Amino acid sequence: MLPRRTYPATEGGKSPVTVKARKRIAAGAVLLLIAGSLAWFGSRPTNSAKPEGGPPAFLTQGMPIMSRPVELTFLAGKSATSASSWDDVLVWKHYAGMSNMRIRFQLVPFESLGETRKLMLATGNYPDAFYAGRLTAAELMKYGKEGVLVPLEDLIDKYAPNIRALLGRYPDLRNSLTMPDGHIYSVPSYYDPDFLSMLIGTPLWINRKWLETLHMPEPQTTDELYAYLKAVKERDPNGNGVADEIPYGSIGINVLLHQLKGAWGLGNRGLANVNVDWDEKSGRLRFIPADPAYKELLEYVHMLYAEGLIEKDIFTIGSGEFYAKGALGVYGSAVMPNPFTLMKMTGYVGAPALQGPHGDRLYSHVKPPLAHIGAFAVTNKNKYPEATLRWIDYLFGDEGSKLFFMGVPSVSYEETPDGELRYVEPITASPDGLTMEQALTPYVTWLGGSYPGYARAPLFKGSESLPESLAAAEKVKPYAVKEIWPPFNFSPGSLGTEITSYVQSMQYKFITGEVPFTDWDKYIGNLKMIGLDSYMQQYNEAFQAYSRSK
Numbered sequence: 001m002l003p004r005r006t007y008p009a010t011e012g013g014k015s016p017v018t019v020k021a022r023k024r025i026a027a028g029a030v031l032l033l034i035a036g037s038l039a040w041f042g043s044r045p046t047n048s049a050k051p052e053g054g055p056p057a058f059l060t061q062g063m064p065i066m067s068r069p070v071e072l073t074f075l076a077g078k079s080a081t082s083a084s085s086w087d088d089v090l091v092w093k094h095y096a097g098m099s100n101m102r103i104r105f106q107l108v109p110f111e112s113l114g115e116t117r118k119l120m121l122a123t124g125n126y127p128d129a130f131y132a133g134r135l136t137a138a139e140l141m142k143y144g145k146e147g148v149l150v151p152l153e154d155l156i157d158k159y160a161p162n163i164r165a166l167l168g169r170y171p172d173l174r175n176s177l178t179m180p181d182g183h184i185y186s187v188p189s190y191y192d193p194d195f196l197s198m199l200i201g202t203p204l205w206i207n208r209k210w211l212e213t214l215h216m217p218e219p220q221t222t223d224e225l226y227a228y229l230k231a232v233k234e235r236d237p238n239g240n241g242v243a244d245e246i247p248y249g250s251i252g253i254n255v256l257l258h259q260l261k262g263a264w265g266l267g268n269r270g271l272a273n274v275n276v277d278w279d280e281k282s283g284r285l286r287f288i289p290a291d292p293a294y295k296e297l298l299e300y301v302h303m304l305y306a307e308g309l310i311e312k313d314i315f316t317i318g319s320g321e322f323y324a325k326g327a328l329g330v331y332g333s334a335v336m337p338n339p340f341t342l343m344k345m346t347g348y349v350g351a352p353a354l355q356g357p358h359g360d361r362l363y364s365h366v367k368p369p370l371a372h373i374g375a376f377a378v379t380n381k382n383k384y385p386e387a388t389l390r391w392i393d394y395l396f397g398d399e400g401s402k403l404f405f406m407g408v409p410s411v412s413y414e415e416t417p418d419g420e421l422r423y424v425e426p427i428t429a430s431p432d433g434l435t436m437e438q439a440l441t442p443y444v445t446w447l448g449g450s451y452p453g454y455a456r457a458p459l460f461k462g463s464e465s466l467p468e469s470l471a472a473a474e475k476v477k478p479y480a481v482k483e484i485w486p487p488f489n490f491s492p493g494s495l496g497t498e499i500t501s502y503v504q505s506m507q508y509k510f511i512t513g514e515v516p517f518t519d520w521d522k523y524i525g526n527l528k529m530i531g532l533d534s535y536m537q538q539y540n541e542a543f544q545a546y547s548r549s550k
Contacts, residue, residue, distance in 0.1 A: 079448020135374025263356030267364030338463035350472020
């Protein structure tokens with residue numbers, strides 16, 4: 001997710017990460033666990049700033065935001081690629097000095113964020129705000145109605161000119177953020193609708209060097225992808241005489257399913273409503289995991305898995321292990337933001353939209369511009385809600401976006417006379433042999449996504465802005481879904497949880513062969529017994545509400 005710089009080839013295709021750097025990464029993983037534990041059990045810090053001369057005053061314009069320093073506590077979702085502690089990260093130290101608002105971030109790994117968030121809200125031990133909190137629409141509705149979350153629409157109109165302008169520019173965004181009670185309880189993570197490589201996020205990357213070695217063209221169909229993966233497994237494309245190549249790898253299997261389902265005509269409204277799209281033949285909503293075409297997709301992926309063409313640990317591998325393996329140059333293909341930024345590997349090219357067995361050629365792996373509806377929310381424990389909204393609003397403007405995504409001028413980035421932003425040389429060419437994401441951790445915290453903000457070119461310089469990512473997006477653009485639904489605002493409650501859990505469980509069992517496909521009808525019957533018809537009725541009501549709002 002960073003600007004690209006060409007590195008010299010290393011022996012055996014291995015990433016030139018030093019032992020010192022590896023130890024540093026390992027230590028960071030330990031600190032991550034500690035930070036997560038503290039976020040669970042640590043006591044909530046209070047506003048400790050007690051300036052002389054009376055209480056701090058809220059300032060409505062410019063910087064600082066408060067007349068005297070104040071301190072707030074935010075629960076923050078953390079990716080494995082960001083710093084283990086944000087206290088000394090450049091962006092927040094600099095912004096604290098500008099704004100007179102020091103934020104104490106209680107970090108929780110994204111993997112456990114949902115449970116931590118639910119526990120805090122249920123027990124009343126929640127922070128002043130949720131940052132990169134991934135609150136769901138159901139949580140926004142519930143805790144907004146109960147008064148735990150602060151309504152923001154009036155504060156936006158008064159104190160948040162950048163967010164107000166964004167909502168004015170994109171009326172669908174305002175509609176999506178507005179809950180059924182008429183209030184807005186969150187600030188989103190939003191992508192420029194014209195920034196297609198950002199909406200794609202994680203393309204399917206193919207090892208171009210191995211294609212050349214194997215004398216094979218880029219796969220254009222699912223059959224050709226299978227042939228390439230099989231050749232990677234059997235024909236030793238790295239030429240070391242050892243069967244160490246992994247034809248396909250990723251963190252989990254879902255990203256592969258999302259990349260492939262368009263080849264079966266599924267996912268024709270994008271990724272926001274991951275299990276529901278529009279059935280053109282019947283003219284109604286379709287539950288994708290119950291469709292016969294989905295069965296064919298699972299059969300295809302089962303074939304890949306059974307023949308050893310997919311990473312054997314695909315269901316359990318963590319991001320650290322995945323990136324470490326990738327740095328060894330063993331993957332023939334992968335779904336991820338960019339092999340260079342996270343593995344320091346070059347020579348990969350984005351795959352085209354693949355044509356499926358029935359002639360379908362749809363690229364459905366496209367997120368809505370509204371990436372996360374509940375990226376940021378203010379709670380009723382916050383003593384300074386107006387100041388907190390001004391604090392987040394600054395990061396939606398041009399200057400704030402530069403600070404958030406790039407850091408501080410002349411320290412972490414430079415701006416050319418024509419306005420182009422570039423990270424400094426120690427980041428683009430780390431003397432410690434770090435990847436760019438590793439080199440960026442002392443400066444910024446957007447790594448891994450889910451942040452509240454407005455990502456757009458040219459202010460964003462993540463992996464989606466790299467030449468190969470832009471080329472990958474252009475390649476699939478003619479086949480990309482044209483109508484992208486946002487997430488619908490409805491709460492299916494325990495029924496939705498039960499259906500999703502069952503689908504995920506059976507997806508694993510079908511792919512691994514634990515359950516044969518002859519049991520497909522039994523699987524469909526169980527979905528109906530759980531309450532699929534009722535679930536789809538609720539979904540349809542939410543869809544109708546969305547349609548009326550347009």
